[in-house]
Amino acid sequence: MKIALLSRNKKLYSSRRLIEAAEERGHEVQVIDVLRAYMNIASHKPSIHYKGEDINDVDAVIPRIGASVTAYGAAVLRQFEMMGVFPLNESVALTRSRDKLRSLQLLSRKGIGLPVTVYASKPDDVKDMIAMVGGPPLVIKLLEGTQGIGVVLAETHKSAESIIQGFMGINASILVQEYIKESKGADIRCFVIGGKVVASMKRQGPEGEFRSNVHRGGSATPIKITPEERSTAVRAAKIMGLNVAGVDLLRSNHGPVVMEVNSSPGLEAIESATGKDIAGLIIEYIEKNKKFGKTATRGKG
Numbered sequence: 001m002k003i004a005l006l007s008r009n010k011k012l013y014s015s016r017r018l019i020e021a022a023e024e025r026g027h028e029v030q031v032i033d034v035l036r037a038y039m040n041i042a043s044h045k046p047s048i049h050y051k052g053e054d055i056n057d058v059d060a061v062i063p064r065i066g067a068s069v070t071a072y073g074a075a076v077l078r079q080f081e082m083m084g085v086f087p088l089n090e091s092v093a094l095t096r097s098r099d100k101l102r103s104l105q106l107l108s109r110k111g112i113g114l115p116v117t118v119y120a121s122k123p124d125d126v127k128d129m130i131a132m133v134g135g136p137p138l139v140i141k142l143l144e145g146t147q148g149i150g151v152v153l154a155e156t157h158k159s160a161e162s163i164i165q166g167f168m169g170i171n172a173s174i175l176v177q178e179y180i181k182e183s184k185g186a187d188i189r190c191f192v193i194g195g196k197v198v199a200s201m202k203r204q205g206p207e208g209e210f211r212s213n214v215h216r217g218g219s220a221t222p223i224k225i226t227p228e229e230r231s232t233a234v235r236a237a238k239i240m241g242l243n244v245a246g247v248d249l250l251r252s253n254h255g256p257v258v259m260e261v262n263s264s265p266g267l268e269a270i271e272s273a274t275g276k277d278i279a280g281l282i283i284e285y286i287e288k289n290k291k292f293g294k295t296a297t298r299g300k301g
């Protein structure tokens with residue numbers, strides 16, 4: 001089959017591995033930088049052009065769309081869906097997962113365990129907000145943060161208030177969250193493909209750091225997860241509508257809680273921690289499941 005890989009950089013580990021795994025299995029991969037793709041929005045005749053070429057012979061599309069190009073990338077993916085091309089993850093699920101509030105709301109309505117979380121833009125009553133998550137210590141997160149940047153632990157009322165006021169002062173939307181102390185600076189990444197957890201790793205922050213992000217010096221090791229963790233990860237991916245997802249969990253006293261669900265989970269850490277051929281499993285999933293027009297929304301968004 002012919003696979004379109006939506007990626008801005010084919011030299012990145014995850015892109016390289018997906019290309020390698022597809023080619024090993026005799027497939028052809030075309031890498032498309034979404035920002036350079038252009039689309040004809042003609043009635044009943046959707047098309048995508050890339051570098052002067054009409055892309056009309058693709059069987060499946062793998063989105064690896066960076067957070068900064070989510071909207072345009074999702075439009076390109078949606079165009080493929082309108083053409084009947086099978087997406088590894090569909091555009092609706094991708095945009096859902098990129099919106100932290102929408103994700104938490106979707107997960108909460110299905111009863112997935114979550115850290116107690118309050119969202120705010122311009123709260124008048126900061127003290128009430130702090131009380132809602134059970135008081136300090138608590139975690140304050142910039143909604144736009146990534147790689148652990150913009151995630152702060154406030155240990156006292158005073159520091160919580162001043163950090164929240166500081167973020168409000170620069171008009172940043174924030175999440176205030178119960179601090180899961182029991183997780184001891186570690187989180188669990190469950191890699192889900194087609195409703196199964198195919199690999200999982202524990203990420204542990206360095207001594208004295210509550211954030212486990214590999215970019216903040218965290219280390220990754222394989223971990224055996226519990227049946228409850230497994231079913232939580234699988235359900236979370238399903239609720240988001242993702243065929244492939246990286247579900248991040250914290251081990252709390254009240255069971256596994258989901259921190260976030262990633263629609264383009266990286267392959268490097270999980271493959272090197274577990275030694276598993278995740279890229280190969282993704283291509284296999286496409287081989288088994290690709291079907292013309294097989295999406296929940298057929299590009300309706």
Ligand SMILES: Nc1ncnc2c1ncn2[C@@H]1O[C@H](COP(=O)(O)OP(=O)(O)OP(=O)(O)O)[C@@H](O)[C@H]1O
Nearest residue numbers: 115139145146147148149151177178179180211212
């Ligand atoms: N409520 C919490 N309790 C305990 N630890 C937390 C909590 N929230 C976050 N952490 C720790 O901080 C790390 C970073 O938080 P989070 O994943 O929410 O932000 P991020 O990694 O910057 O965002 P993104 O994953 O979207 O790029 C987590 O991996 C986890 O180790």
Ligand SMILES: [Mg+2]
Nearest residue numbers: 147148248260
């Ligand atoms: Mg994270």
Ligand SMILES: [Mg+2]
Nearest residue numbers: 146147260262
């Ligand atoms: Mg993330």
